[in-house]
Amino acid sequence: MQALFEWDFNERKNDRVEDSIFRIVQEFGPGLDELDFIQELVLGVIKYQDKLDDIIEKAAPDWPIHQIAVVDRNVLRIGLFELLFGDKKEVPARVAINESIELAKTFGGENSGRFVNGVLGTIYKELGEPGKDEMPAKKKRPKDVTYEEMPIEKLGGAVVYRQTDAGFELALVHDVFGYWTLSKGHIEANENEKECTAREIKEETNLDIEVEDELGKNEYIASHPEKGKMRKQVIYFLAKCVGGELRLQAEKGGLDNVDWFTLPEIPDLRMYDDVLPFVTKAINLLKLKKS
Template identity: 60%
Template sequence: MANRHLARSIVLQTLYEWDFRKLPDGSTVDVLHRNIKEFAPGLTDSDFLQGLLSNIISKREDIDRIIEKAAPDWPLEKIGIVDRNVLRLGLFELLFADKEEVPAKVAINEAIELGKTFGGENSGKFINGVLGSVYKELGEPGKDAPPRKKKGDVPFEKMPVKKLGGAVVYAKSGKDIYLALVHDIFRHWTLSKGQIGNNPRIANEGVEEGTVRKIKEEIGVDVAIRADLGSNEYVASDPEEGKIRKQVHYFLAESRFVPLKLEKKGGLDDAKWFKLADILELNFYNDILPIVTKAINLLLKK
């Protein structure tokens, strides 16, 4: 895949010039063709280059928002131009590229190598930290899609299992009912949840007890479990453990209507109360929407 590495280098050079000279987005194709002619005249993978460049440009706002959340101590404008654009390239391939064509570890490793080649002394370490944080905390995006078996994959039934507990948290204020939701850096509203029994001190906690604990840790409210909403399961990727099965059990839980205090980690950037009437207009993951809908139906019957 030496040609692909060279292609990414050409795309990075183009992004650098576009960023440094503050060129309009539409000019990048001309810059790309000039760079191909100058630095890689024999390169035949032009479709890959053009597709990669145009997709990075089109998703720049989303990617930049993710960089800001994953590296909160480094405002985007303070990150060096090379590192900033290596991150854009790496995050696009990590989050949006075809995983069959560009596995997550390939996306991360390629970005690190670009940083080492074109950036400063600490670029590789910085890029590895940002991309690794996104990958480890969120797993591969696309968890709604059914897992696809690849050659060499661990069979589904043999994957490690992590058990999580989550809740549709509600509160009453006057005549209104509100739901507490958390927002992630992929611009989805979702439910507060966390791993159950994830250290020796709490290894034997029950799923309800663990869910109450995680809600308190994540959004700062005390809750009481009122109903069982069922479970879902999805496959995620961990850079150390590989493919893992995440089994999440959800509850309907009541809280007082008090300010939420988000624990800002794990890719979350906001927590808010929403009136029931506004809930279904929000952007949810496909596997979360049925859980929320079931909770709303139960609340409307009360």
Template identity: 55%
Template structure:
């Protein structure tokens, strides 16, 4: 709707003003300060505009979720730390991601949130802003399972599929790590900024043995010295980078064991937590669909080994 597009534009101007002020940058504005900036901008850029509820609600939500959204931006655009992204582009991304991830999808469908952000980038950003914003939001949209995809047009559905044989390949190694504490088996999982519990993993350098690379990756990411026991399987997916384009990521997953110790998560734009879980707690967690079969297979292996050890 035209009124909401105007509201987003004015919210962007208010966020730009806030972010641009050296004495305010990085601080948490109070609701009163935010409302004052937005009120002034509404009066200046939209005199007579009466429906300001959406604008105030949006800017308050953006500021409330800013820390989480900034981490998501860093994961989706790893070559672009927040302070290297232009003020306009990063605040457009904050608006778009807030609506995409935390908004009411009945009010603002995911595709509308993305398209509105792209239009803001084309209007207020630089020459490549539209492409950059589209790349970041598109990557996040795919990461969360493309909600509302079934509602896209037939034309979109009939687009040519990606020829993965022509994409650059990146190999990663990951593991489901288990340990024993006081007779209980615990599983170590990491939590990403999209709200899912998943398996720790890392890049395998060219020419490196996958098992050796996985051991090093988990040591770096969660501080564990692991012993790989068995391969669980492989997953692959097409990832989109806002600057480099699409690539095929192939992940090899293992079952691994370690001594029990507290998990120490390396500071990462893509992860925000790591902890141990008993098996009984795992069904209640939010876990990616392609990870669930790996966990099930790991449990079968562990149970089978336990039965073998108990036999005379």
């Protein structure tokens, strides 16, 4: 696990992987008689990294592989490698999944175990008992397409605020990767962006909102199990809470919590880099309202 972490953290340079494996084993497991197995596992994950990542993205389509924490994505790679290429007699599929969950709990964040369980469980259900070197034939793999050919999905999201005696507070949702982020949802064709955003926020957080300023747009590429790679375009708004009690309506889309935060608390939260600019702009607008 540590060898893969170092490899991934160091921009996936392969020239010193075997040296790293030997050094780590000597440091943390002197006398270990499973060096061959460890080398086979680590080098196998590296060899099939692209294939493993492609499957992981299809099982967690809302989360591009680069947004998954380094520990979590390498635990997933290990577990998936064993599911696809491991000796089923020595390591049955369910054992491989359970071992990955324990790795995630030990080395990952608070929600890593649950996340790894969900992703590998989804893959296991799709693959059944996968063959050693083959992918299931029951579903055709989406063909690779250029950026221009990728289907586009539009979403609307908001920085939702309320004003209390203590000042402004923002409502944020928490995902299974351990990040606080913004609530958002799908915009249907020909829908009004503001009305749709208000509806999606209500469905996800139970809050009634009044959409105000547009904060900007963001785009990222995600993978869908059937549609393949697609461009997700999100428009974000500043929105005022006008009713409703904040609560997560359903644990869907990889979310597990929701809460209010004062503006001074925001900088200490773990947030995605591509979300921070919209939160910062919203805070600046709120400061202008206050003045």
